Amino acid sequence: MYTQALDSPEAAAADERESERLERFQARIDRDEKIEPKDWMPEAYRQTLLRQIAQHAHSEIVGMLPEGNWITRAPSLRRKVVLIAKVQDEGGHGMYLYSAAETLGVSRGELIEQLLSGRAKYSSIFNYPTLTWADIGAIGWLVDGAAIMNQIPLCRCSYGPYARAMVRICKEESFHQRQGYEIMLTLSRGSAAQRAMAQDALDRWWWPSLMMFGPSDAHSVHTAQSMRWKIKRFSNDELRQKFIDVTVPQAEFLGLAVPDPDLRWDESAEHYVPGPIDWSEFHAVLKGEGPCNRERLEARRAAHGAGRWVREAAAAFAEKHREPPHAAPAG
Amino acid sequence: MNEDWVLYEVFIRSRSGLEHKHVGSLHAADARMAIEHARDTYTRRQEGVSIWVVRSSDIVASDPAEAEELFEPARDKVYRHPTFYAIPEDVKNI
Amino acid sequence: MSAASESVRPEPSAEDRFEYVLRLADTSLIAGQRLAELLGHGPALEEDLALGNLSLDLIGQARLLLALAGRIEGRGRDEDALAFLRDAPDFRNVTLAEQPNGDFGATIVRQCLLDAWQLESYQCLTGSSDRELADIAHKAVKECRYHWRFSAGWLARLGDGTEESHARVRTALESLWRFTDELLTPDALDARMAVCGIGPAPALIRERWETRVATALAQAKLERPAHQHYPWHGKRGVHTEYLGHLLAEMQCVPRAYPGATW
Ligand SMILES: [Fe+2]
Ligand SMILES: [Fe+2]
Numbered sequence: 001m002y003t004q005a006l007d008s009p010e011a012a013a014a015d016e017r018e019s020e021r022l023e024r025f026q027a028r029i030d031r032d033e034k035i036e037p038k039d040w041m042p043e044a045y046r047q048t049l050l051r052q053i054a055q056h057a058h059s060e061i062v063g064m065l066p067e068g069n070w071i072t073r074a075p076s077l078r079r080k081v082v083l084i085a086k087v088q089d090e091g092g093h094g095m096y097l098y099s100a101a102e103t104l105g106v107s108r109g110e111l112i113e114q115l116l117s118g119r120a121k122y123s124s125i126f127n128y129p130t131l132t133w134a135d136i137g138a139i140g141w142l143v144d145g146a147a148i149m150n151q152i153p154l155c156r157c158s159y160g161p162y163a164r165a166m167v168r169i170c171k172e173e174s175f176h177q178r179q180g181y182e183i184m185l186t187l188s189r190g191s192a193a194q195r196a197m198a199q200d201a202l203d204r205w206w207w208p209s210l211m212m213f214g215p216s217d218a219h220s221v222h223t224a225q226s227m228r229w230k231i232k233r234f235s236n237d238e239l240r241q242k243f244i245d246v247t248v249p250q251a252e253f254l255g256l257a258v259p260d261p262d263l264r265w266d267e268s269a270e271h272y273v274p275g276p277i278d279w280s281e282f283h284a285v286l287k288g289e290g291p292c293n294r295e296r297l298e299a300r301r302a303a304h305g306a307g308r309w310v311r312e313a314a315a316a317f318a319e320k321h322r323e324p325p326h327a328a329p330a331g
Numbered sequence: 332m333n334e335d336w337v338l339y340e341v342f343i344r345s346r347s348g349l350e351h352k353h354v355g356s357l358h359a360a361d362a363r364m365a366i367e368h369a370r371d372t373y374t375r376r377q378e379g380v381s382i383w384v385v386r387s388s389d390i391v392a393s394d395p396a397e398a399e400e401l402f403e404p405a406r407d408k409v410y411r412h413p414t415f416y417a418i419p420e421d422v423k424n425i
Numbered sequence: 426m427s428a429a430s431e432s433v434r435p436e437p438s439a440e441d442r443f444e445y446v447l448r449l450a451d452t453s454l455i456a457g458q459r460l461a462e463l464l465g466h467g468p469a470l471e472e473d474l475a476l477g478n479l480s481l482d483l484i485g486q487a488r489l490l491l492a493l494a495g496r497i498e499g500r501g502r503d504e505d506a507l508a509f510l511r512d513a514p515d516f517r518n519v520t521l522a523e524q525p526n527g528d529f530g531a532t533i534v535r536q537c538l539l540d541a542w543q544l545e546s547y548q549c550l551t552g553s554s555d556r557e558l559a560d561i562a563h564k565a566v567k568e569c570r571y572h573w574r575f576s577a578g579w580l581a582r583l584g585d586g587t588e589e590s591h592a593r594v595r596t597a598l599e600s601l602w603r604f605t606d607e608l609l610t611p612d613a614l615d616a617r618m619a620v621c622g623i624g625p626a627p628a629l630i631r632e633r634w635e636t637r638v639a640t641a642l643a644q645a646k647l648e649r650p651a652h653q654h655y656p657w658h659g660k661r662g663v664h665t666e667y668l669g670h671l672l673a674e675m676q677c678v679p680r681a682y683p684g685a686t687w
Contacts, residue, residue, distance in 0.1 A: 038395045064465035064473070071461045075678035075687035076505045077454075077488050080461070081481055085375075087464050088477035092372055095470050099356040102338065108358060109335055133678050133687070168355070172376075183687075191685055299466065307468025309593070310529045311334035313586025314360035318337075320585065321361065332587070336469070357471055363578060368471040371478050 029230050034160040037103040045229055049159050050104045052231060057097035058115045058122035060090045062296050066130045067139055075133055082179050083136060089172045096165040103161045116301050124282060125208050127290030134187055134194075134201035140180015142202075142209040142247065148173050149243045150213065153233035162231075181250065188254040195255075202251065203259045210274065211282045213240040219279075244272045337386055339365040341373055344381035351383050359384075434554065437621040443497045444517065445618050446558065447507075448660045449546070450490030451518035453565075454508060455668070456539060457483030458675055459526055468529050475575060479536070482568040489561045509679040513669045520659035521604035523668040530583050530590065531597035537576040537641060538601060542608045544569040545633045549625030558623065577641040584645025595647060603653035607660060609634060 022042055028035065035041055064087050071087060074080035098108045114120035125143055130136065151173065154166040187198035214220060214236040226232035234242075251258050262275025284290065336358040342351035354373050359365035365384040373379065393401055409415050418425055437445075460480035467473040491504040502510075521539050526532045547569055550562035583590040611619075611627030618624030642649055657663045679685070 036395070038392065040395070061470070068465040071464060072458060072674050073678055075509075075685075077484060077491075077508055079687055081484050081488075084461055084464060084477055084481055084484070088375075088474055088481075091465070091470055091473045091477070092375075095357060095372060095474070096355055098470070102356070107335070165355070186687060191682065193682060194685060303466040303468070306466075306528065307472075308334055309587070309589050310468035310472075310583070311336065311360070312332045313590030314364065314582045315333045315336065316590075317582040317586045318361040319333075358469065359471065360582070364471075364582075367475065367575060367578070371475045372471065375474075375478070 026228070029158050029228075032230075033158075034163065035158055036160045044225075045231075046104055048226060048229070049162065049231055050101060050106060052226075053097055053101040053104070053162055054106075054111050054114065055121050055123075057094050057101060057111065058120055059126065060094035060097060061115070062122045062126045062300065063143075064090050064094075065296055065299050066126055066128070066292070067136060069130045070133060070136050073133070074136075079136075079183070086140070086176055086179060089176065092172065093165075093169045096168055097162075100159075100161040100165045112304065116297065116304060118288070118297060121286065123212060124285040124290060125212050127285050127293045127296060128204065128208055129292050131204075132197050132201065134184070134197040135205070137180050137183030137187060137198065138201035138205040140176055140178075141184050141250070142180075142205050143212065144173060144176040144180060145247060146209050146212045146243050148177060149239050153239075156230070156233060158230035184254055184256075188256060198254065199256050202256050206259050207277065207281075208285075210240055210244070210277055211279075213237075213243065215279065215282070216277075241271060244274055248272050336360045337365075338388070339369075339384045340387050340390060341365075341369040342383040342385070343369070343373055343379035345379055347380055351381065354378075356387060434622050435620060437618065437623055439497055439499070441614060441617055441621075442555070442623070443494055444614060445624060446490055446494040446497060447517040448519070449550075450487050450494055450507075451516045452522045452539075452543070453483045453490065454487035455516070455518040455671065456522040456536075457481075457487060458671060459522070459524075460532075460536075463526055463532065472529075479572055479575065482565075482572065486561065486565045486568070489564075493557050493561065505679065509676045513664055513672055514662045516659070516664065516668060516672070517662065518659050518668075519604070519607050520655075520657070520663075520665055521601065521608065523659065523665060523671060524601060524604065525667055527597060528593060530593040531601070533576055533579045533583060534594055534597040534601050536572065537580050538605055538608070538638065540569060540572040540576050541634050541637045541641070542605075542630070544573050545630050545637065546625065548633075549629060553624070554622035573637075577644070580641055580645040580647075584642075584647045591646070594645065598642075598647060599650050602650040603655040606653065606655045607658045610658075612658070612661065 021040060025035075025040065025042060025045075035045075067083065067087050067090075071080065071083050074083050098111060101111055102108055111120070115122065130139070148170065151166055151170055155163055155170055157163045157166065184198055184201075187194040217223060217235045217237045220236050223232060223235055227235070248258055248263070260275045262273075264273050265271075266273050285293070288294075337360070338356055339359055340356050341354050343354045344351045357365065357368045357372055359368050362384065366382055369382045369384055374382070457480045460476050460483065463476050464473055464480070467476055487508070488504050491507045495502045495504065495507055519539070519542070521535060521542075524531075524535050526535075544566065547562040547566040551559055551566055553559040553562065580594065583594045585591070609627075609631040615624060615627050619626050639649065657665075659665075659668070679687070
């Protein structure tokens with residue numbers, strides 16, 4: 001705002017105060033102090049956080065849909081309760097994250113409006129379809145695996161409410177990947193048809209999982225500033241590499257082939273080197289041209305629209321039945 | 332018509348004998364619903380034995396801009412801490 | 426189930442016990458499956474989590490009860506064989522449980538009427554002469570108490586909310602009421618199980634259910650619909666068309682790959 005009136009002496013003074021504040025802010029971050037909602041923060045920091053947290057929240061909520069698609073068809077009662085609990089957890093994660101975003105001054109209603117209108121982004125992985133039961137295994141193993149890789153460093157993010165939400169989320173995530181791998185293990189030790197199902201799922205989910213870490217560092221717009229602010233702790237490529245290194249041996253244990261003919265082990269670097277990622281697909285899916293973009297948003301809109309009269313009724317009921325203050329002493 | 336629910340802050344006592352601790356927030360239309368949502372959201376893994384919910388708008392918070400005058404004056408009152416006092420080692424039970 | 430009649434109690438047949446446990450098991454299973462359909466599609470994020478919890482409780486009850494039924498039957502069928510490899514006429518759930526979710530109002534009305542019945546049934550079953558069944562009931566009754574708290578709370582909000590919400594739940598209540606006949610009308614098996622001390626006295630369930638539901642309806646400013654005769658009872662294997670579709674979806678994977686483990 002002050003940049004518009006740079007000539008006036010008041011503005012120059014304000015400018016100096018601003019740069020001092022920025023310096024003090026950065027110093028706090030460098031000391032690993034947490035920033036809390038009411039603390040002063042640069043507008044760009046607030047916006048970056050808000051965008052990241054909201055995207056993350058939307059991803060959790062939209063992420064309930066592809067897996068929710070198999071709840072009614074889970075092949076055993078044990079698998080069914082596990083999947084319900086897992087999808088339910090993702091809903092909880094969305095809640096924690098919307099709450100964290102709300103501390104930055106935007107209501108959940110507004111954030112959901114941004115999602116439903118198509119203005120907000122969410123993780124492109126959830127725009128792929130779940131076609132067989134094996135996809136539930138592959139999602140838990142690969143998608144949750146990649147998410148955990150991304151999320152663990154965020155537990156140390158500089159913004160207090162986000163970091164606390166991530167601690168809670170990471171605790172809950174710990175069973176998600178394991179249940180997915182267990183499904184893959186059972187399938188890969190099962191009949192030929194089950195093995196084929198598992199391989200097909202890996203074939204379809206491998207590359208989209210790698211893309212979950214975002215564009216390569218060379219093309220990532222926000223990385224440098226976010227790292228300085230400790231909103232981000234590792235670069236996209238670093239995390240992607242880590243994921244590949246831990247996941248390839250897990251695929252080998254399953255006896256499944258990673259669908260990358262160029263994948264090789266680099267002895268000297270002690271890393272797996274993957275073949276080139278098809279970023280045109282990533283950008284297409286992000287732009288809304290993925291296989292299920294329409295269906296996912298439609299499902300969210302339908303739920304939100306169908307729930308309106310319910311939310312209104314509850315609000316109206318509460319209005320009629322205002323509980324008297326101090327009904328019971330807290331104890 | 333109004334469809335927005337109220338923001339509540341949730342406090343959970345994780346075991347009897349411990350204090351309630353802030354764990355997060357949620358939306359609910361009324362207090363009873365807030366308790367139920369807190370139960371369904373924040374105690375699914377046996378995290379609690381008691382729940383408090385408070386409307387976020389009812390919380391009065393100190394202003395971070397006043398942090399200096401509120402909290403710095405306590406810094407030099409070292410005499411409030413037991414380690415401030417030198418007692419010979421031979422003196423027991425003190 | 427009084428101790429005085431202990432000495433004169435007849436022994437129930439294994440067939441009767443199997444059939445009776447299946448009624449409870451299938452009712453929980455089918456209701457749990459219905460609620461699971463809603464996960465990710467509820468009216469608010471918080472309700473998604475709540476509905477998920479209800480579903481998990483119900484399917485959890487079903488697993489314990491199906492395992493018990495399998496042991497009683499003694500033919501080596503486990504919870505999954507019973508859940509996934511039986512056809513609709515072999516299911517013994519009450520018809521109310523299989524009714525579609527409809528709008529949130531219909532879901533709440535169905536749950537409310539069913540929760541009241543499950544709550545009172547399990548409450549009585551904690552004193553069952555069948556120890557295993559009593560143990561399961563002890564666990565289930567706590568869950569059902571919460572389910573009732575949830576659904577009755579919502580019935581009040583919707584019934585006494587807006588004009589639209591009132592109209593919606595009233596319509597749902599009118600259309601689902603006919604299925605309550607089955608909950609409260611004992612058949613020969615109910616009567617035999619009561620005599621054996623395994624099941625509750627049907628009159629007791631009716632009385633308690635009526636009281637409970639009447640209170641909830643009054644709080645929701647809803648009128649109790651007139652009695653509707655409906656003698657086609659799911660607990661005897663006579664279902665509505667909805668069950669076949671629910672099972673086709675639920676059972677499709679294990680049936681497509683016979684003998685596979687998952
Ligand atoms: Fe998650
Ligand atoms: Fe997850």
